[in-house]
Amino acid sequence: MTVAILMVAGCAEEGPSAPPRPAAPEVQALVSTPAFSADSAYAHIATQVGFGPRVPNSPGHVACGDWIVERLEQYGADVTVQEARVTAFDGTKLDIRNIFGAFNPAERRRILLYAHWDTRPFADKDSVRIREPIDGANDGGSGVGVLLELARVMGDSLPSIGVDIAFFDAEDYGEPEWADSQDADYTDWCLGSQYWSRKPHIPGYRAKFGILLDMVGARNAVFHREGTSMALAPGVVDKVWSAARRLGHGDRFKNRVTPQTIDDNLFVSQIAGIPSANIVHYHLETRMMGYFQYHHTHGDNLDAIDPEVLQEVGDVIAQVVYAE
DSSP states (O other): OOSOOOOOBTTTOOOOOOOOOOOOOOOOOOOOOOOOOHHHHHHHHHHHHHTOOOOTTSHHHHHHHHHHHHHHHHTTOEEEEEEEEEEOTTSOEEEEEEEEEEESTTOSSEEEEEEEOOOOSOOTTSSSSTTSOOOOTTTTHHHHHHHHHHHHHHHHSOOSSEEEEEEEOSSSOOOOTTTOOSSOOGGGSOHHHHHHHHSOSSTTOOOSEEEEEESOOBTTOOEEEOHHHHHHOHHHHHHHHHHHHHTTOTTTEEEEEOOOOBSHHHHHHHTSOOOEEEEEOEEOSGGGOEEOTTTTSTTOSGGGBOHHHHHHHHHHHHHHHHHO
């Protein structure tokens, strides 16, 4: 890899923050978009949590993957499932599925929207039941919920550009904090997106840009400009944050820059060559530096989810898609 990453894990933690970039000038008017429903996105999150933890090789993981495929087909997407076996940090063989739903599949100009759909197998940031898997309502569930609602929206009203919605697997199976292994590194994370970036589901697949949604539904969420995105795709970040500002969500999408983090956008940008912005809940305040309050704990459950945040994120992504 050509970029030194000092991490926060979807991943891992962190270095000094880069200086803020000046805000891009507002040059584009708002476009009309179909209505995004936060209630629908929330219901999709609740359904995922109802399957239990979605850890690879578990019954809940299998059931949830089947359900995602069914929803995409119901919404009119051209669905592709990429199956693979990958090796986790501890040598465990994981049977994974990367799931793709294409809208306007014949259109050569494409955008990639993506999230991870698996959940953390350990509550390694908690003080209780640390070796048990978490619900992952926000970390995993929220990105999937928003993207499935956007799939419904696009199925009813196709945008002019081609859109691929990807659900990557095995993002959150990195080494737990208690292990402290000398052999672990950032490639232990994001196994599904790494696999796809090297072996795309469509040979030669290209997209104009990508947007990752990771932890986009929690109460009091704040989305700063994520450091890896700024290093590898600053123009995409400007596009998304400018849309948020035009919609009046500048208090949610802020202009400070976080440390660089390990997340699916790193591998999609560097290996697949698709410059990607990461919308991720990350605090820069000294008293609570890092990911949202319940990151990798059992507190990451439905009680943490705020439909207002889902609505704002969905509206921003719809604005970006339908403006292309």
